[in-house]
Amino acid sequence: MAEKAVDTKKVSPRQRLLAAADELFYNEGVHAVGIDRVIEKAGVAKGSLYYNFGGKDDLIREYLLGRHAAWTARIDGALTETQDPGERILLVFDVLETLFSDPGYRGCSFMNAVAEAPVGGPELRAAANFRSWLHELFGQLVAALDVRNTQELTDQLVILYDGAVTAAQMDNSPQAAATAKTLAAMVVAYSLSENRVA
Amino acid sequence: MAEKAVDTKKVSPRQRLLAAADELFYNEGVHAVGIDRVIEKAGVAKGSLYYNFGGKDDLIREYLLGRHAAWTARIDGALTETQDPGERILLVFDVLETLFSDPGYRGCSFMNAVAEAPVGGPELRAAANFRSWLHELFGQLVAALDVRNTQELTDQLVILYDGAVTAAQMDNSPQAAATAKTLAAMVVAYSLSENRVA
């Protein structure tokens, strides 16, 4: 029998459903997990699912929303450590390293969700929002740099971020974060030396 | 009604099944497509599927095998264009650019398959083989370079490859290939200047 994801006492069915969905959806994929599995792990009646959520699509949307919020909070928290523009960019890759080191790491939830998303599915909108946030994150970090090629550098950093995330998942190699960080340091240094504002 | 993927005349049911599976599995995901959809698009009886294949898992394995073979052939074909070690590395990213420009591009079939793969699924073995090939590809291209940090440079190029593939899919931006190519040129030039063999 599957063990409960959270204590039944004093936690609302809604929260228990979200916790169970988060674990199951991330570990096995949104499509592969049925709602029966979710309500069983949450220890909740099926009726409560449809009372608190509009349906599975709604649960998927909330799952991705929660992942998005948790990740932005983790990044924002780490970014308070320093104010140096160059170091703040590299900090993102340090956070990635701690993420990859989690033995339960199974890749980016949004990339995985997009991989199995139907054409009109709720995953696509959530993923688009996540990508907007990612581009904005690097865009703002780069804007703090005295550099002329802001757009180019931002695009480069996004690719390094995506490469680290994907390589870490596909090859089970957390050190992909360190490799990407080295590349990020290189490209930032290059922009600072060749494209510094006059 | 769904149109046939291939002409019924003079093409064996096995080939028609593979062609239909390739299109459906890639476009909608391995898990989301049922065998009924495949046999309908292939214009083949259900019995023929189980006569020619062991089951859906077997069909999935052959689908990924075909993707692997087609991609290696495309890369190998492009690599005949030049013998210059540095240019050959960058050529890989040129092929990526043509791949991303296909309006039907929906990401790397192996990454997508892994995203929805069950723990013991046939996708994992196929994906592992693909990743071995990818590392070997860059490993051999780097080995032709007179450089000391072969392993480091190989890992860096794999990350740039993965980043381009993922960013192109998530942001629908084929120009990710050009961005990654620029980074690859930078890192190759850096290794040649700082790590050239004595």
Add this chain to the structure above:
DNA sequence: GCATTCTTATACAGATCGGTCTAATCTCGT
């Protein structure tokens, strides 16, 4: 206290899933 809301357990519906089976037909090598 009492009504409203929330939660529970369970049965059920309609659809689809991968897979098996049968029996007739077709293809093709000898």
Add this chain to the structure above:
DNA sequence: ACGAGATTAGACCGATCTGTATAAGAATGC
């Protein structure tokens, strides 16, 4: 021409899917 192998169409199976219905109990707020 004959027989083996390949293909066909379709019925059928048990399992699973998302979602609904029902009826009774727990919690909550006024």
